[in-house]
Amino acid sequence: MAYSTLTQKSIYAIETYQPSEKDEITPKKVLNERLTADQVEELKYLVMRKTVDEKLYLDPSLTLSVLSAKTGISTHELSYVLNNGLGKNFYQFINELRTEEAKLLLLSKDTKHLDLLGIAIRAGFNSKTTFYTTFKKATNLTPKEYIKANSAPN
Numbered sequence: 001m002a003y004s005t006l007t008q009k010s011i012y013a014i015e016t017y018q019p020s021e022k023d024e025i026t027p028k029k030v031l032n033e034r035l036t037a038d039q040v041e042e043l044k045y046l047v048m049r050k051t052v053d054e055k056l057y058l059d060p061s062l063t064l065s066v067l068s069a070k071t072g073i074s075t076h077e078l079s080y081v082l083n084n085g086l087g088k089n090f091y092q093f094i095n096e097l098r099t100e101e102a103k104l105l106l107l108s109k110d111t112k113h114l115d116l117l118g119i120a121i122r123a124g125f126n127s128k129t130t131f132y133t134t135f136k137k138a139t140n141l142t143p144k145e146y147i148k149a150n151s152a153p154n
Contacts, residue, residue, distance in 0.1 A: 034080045044085035047071055047078065057097040060126035064090045098124040099138045102131065106147050116143050 035043070050071050051057055059066075067090070068075040082093050102123035105111045111119060120131035135143050 034077060035084075040081055040085040043073055043077065043081045047073070047081060051094075051097065055101075057094050058101065058122070058124040060121070060124055062094060062124070094124070095130075095134045096138065098131075099135055102135060102143070103139070103146065106143055107150055119143065 047067075051067065054070075056062055056067060056070060064079060065075050068078045071078065073081070079090065082088055082090055086093060088096070102119055102125075105114075105119045105122055111122065114122065116131070117128045120128050123131070125131040125134070132142065135141075135146070139146055141149060
């Protein structure tokens with residue numbers, strides 16, 4: 001009986017997969033797209049509105065997951081929207097907003113009493129080093145040079 005079981009032909013047909021021309025032409029990138037262009041635009045608008053209007057970037061403890069929770073967008077989709085919709089990663093996006101805030105604070109009469117660390121903290125940075133590095137990269141000026149270049153002569 002064992003012999004007859006081993007020599008019996010399989011009842012399942014074995015087919016080898018031959019990709020059609022249509023399969024080969026389909027770009028792999030399209031298959032991996034997480035969101036459509038319209039969805040990216042819609043979510044980008046939501047992220048910008050929420051982050052800027054509520055000034056979420058001023059919170060030094062803001063992370064991708066915290067922003068995700070506040071916007072109601074999953075972390076993966078939020079990251080995708082930032083990378084593909086804005087061309088920036090999370091930290092570039094947030095630090096750019098913080099730098100813009102710092103530029104306003106540096107020139108404001110209301111914050112003249114603050115030192116540069118105070119300005120950095122108010123703008124959402126959690127260290128003077130990150131503030132200086134990010135500010136210099138964004139403006140090609142140090143914060144003090146920025147003040148000097150943008151202050152009205154007395």
